[in-house]
Amino acid sequence: MKTNGFHHVAIICSDYAKSKHFYVNILGFEVIQETFRAARRSYKLDLKVGDNDAIELFSFPDPPARPSRPEACGLRHLAFEVNDLEAIVTDLSAQGIAVEPIRLDDLTGKRFTFFQDPDGLPLELYER
Structure with a gap:
């Protein structure tokens, strides 16, 4: 395919x-x-x-609830590629969105973080 x-x-x-x-x-x-x-x-x-x-x-x-944590089978998260991770984290935080601390991907060396949508769907920001 x-x-x-x-x-x-x-x-x-x-x-x-x-x-x-x-x-x-x-x-x-x-x-x-x-x-x-x-x-x-x-x-x-x-x-x-x-x-x-x-x-x-x-x-x-x-709609029925879907289990999300801990690491339920199925879609794990939705990741968005961004150019300036810190600027977006600052903007989301200013709007009252809880954002996890920025981490470093051990495999790629890229920075990333997570936050949630209103239903608790895990969303990731992954720096380009």
């Missing part, structure tokens, strides 16, 4: 307004399209993350 990369990452949130605010206003992702699907009582928000990257943010009535 030959792929061209990721098309999108889909996230189901528990509070659509809170998650939309987080991903659009705090993380700064551009809205591509927002759709309300009445038959499903669900929103689908397409967000531009990078030049060719997207997140689909979904709302569904009463």
